[in-house]
Amino acid sequence: MRHLIDIMDFSTEELQQLVDTANDIITQPAKYSELCRGKKLATLFFEPSTRTRLSFEAAMYELGGNVIGFSEANSSSAAKGESVADTAKTISCYADIIAMRHPKEGAPLVASANATIPVINAGDGGHNHPTQTLADLLTIYREKGRFDHLTIGLCGDLKFGRTVHSLIAAMSRYEGVKFVLISPEELKLPSYVKKEVLKARNIPYTQTTDLEAAMPELDILYMTRVQRERFFNEEDYLRLKDSYILTMDKLANAKRDLAILHPLPRVNEISVAIDADPRACYFKQVLNGKYMRMALILKLLKEAGTI
Ligand code: NCD
Numbered sequence: 001m002r003h004l005i006d007i008m009d010f011s012t013e014e015l016q017q018l019v020d021t022a023n024d025i026i027t028q029p030a031k032y033s034e035l036c037r038g039k040k041l042a043t044l045f046f047e048p049s050t051r052t053r054l055s056f057e058a059a060m061y062e063l064g065g066n067v068i069g070f071s072e073a074n075s076s077s078a079a080k081g082e083s084v085a086d087t088a089k090t091i092s093c094y095a096d097i098i099a100m101r102h103p104k105e106g107a108p109l110v111a112s113a114n115a116t117i118p119v120i121n122a123g124d125g126g127h128n129h130p131t132q133t134l135a136d137l138l139t140i141y142r143e144k145g146r147f148d149h150l151t152i153g154l155c156g157d158l159k160f161g162r163t164v165h166s167l168i169a170a171m172s173r174y175e176g177v178k179f180v181l182i183s184p185e186e187l188k189l190p191s192y193v194k195k196e197v198l199k200a201r202n203i204p205y206t207q208t209t210d211l212e213a214a215m216p217e218l219d220i221l222y223m224t225r226v227q228r229e230r231f232f233n234e235e236d237y238l239r240l241k242d243s244y245i246l247t248m249d250k251l252a253n254a255k256r257d258l259a260i261l262h263p264l265p266r267v268n269e270i271s272v273a274i275d276a277d278p279r280a281c282y283f284k285q286v287l288n289g290k291y292m293r294m295a296l297i298l299k300l301l302k303e304a305g306t307i
Pocket residue numbers: 051052123129132162163224225263264265
């Protein structure tokens with residue numbers, strides 16, 4: 001059974017196939033509108049979500065399928081003490097595929113070991129978020145036409161930001177990619193990501209606290225929210241939350257074809273004035289996420305022999 005728990009579960013060839021399928025869905029949606037007729041996606045969300053859950057639901061509906069699920073832990077038997085393993089076994093009796101978000105790192109992996117249907121990690125704690133990476137990849141490909149030879153700035157909460165960890169892993173497999181890691185001291189990229197991904201693969205990267213100094217060399221700027229829910233105390237959050245606020249004047253030295261991405265939700269990190277700038281790609285990224293989730297559901301259900 002194929003699952004998507006970590007973005008590295010898929011080869012670069014498979015990621016390219018997903019991008020190609022998503023692009024085909026964009027041009028010929030009618031071709032895809034009945035492919036999941038009679039099939040059910042279960043969305044098991046133990047943590048808040050707007051885009052990820054609703055884009056999974058929209059994706060399944062646009063494939064002609066149905067959706068069941070819950071959007072908060074309190075409305076499921078987790079509130080009674082049920083284990084993730086038992087929940088996964090149970091849902092396998094009702095649905096054809098699971099998308100799970102959980103505050104505990106590794107919970108979707110445990111689910112995949114116990115389910116008899118494909119499991120998709122829709123975000124596990126401060127660890128990984130591979131389907132956001134799928135949205136990021138389609139956005140990068142549509143904006144830049146390639147994945148190689150790009151300088152990617154990641155800015156904000158690189159410690160708890162799970163989307164950053166998955167995106168770095170995915171992009172580290174392409175030639176000529178460089179990373180500029182922009183964060184406050186306390187929110188630097190975890191050393192395990194540096195060691196297991198960047199150093200292990202000999203990927204060039206620099207670390208800085210200065211967004212404006214880094215700006216001129218960037219092809220992509222990936223802004224992130226400071227992850228309040230993962231802090232141990234509110235004071236630290238309040239001190240760090242506005243570390244970076246992207247405003248028009250900070251873009252003065254940026255490349256003219258810079259692509260600005262953000263997984264959203266945005267709090268203060270990007271001034272609303274930037275939304276109208278052609279370099280702002282974050283709402284396109286939202287739409288791209290739906291197409292990539294459609295491509296992903298199709299791939300996993302085909303490999304499982306369900307469709
Ligand atoms: C991200 C997440 O859940 O990690 N949101 C999303 O799925 N687009 C980013 C965030 O919450 O900051």
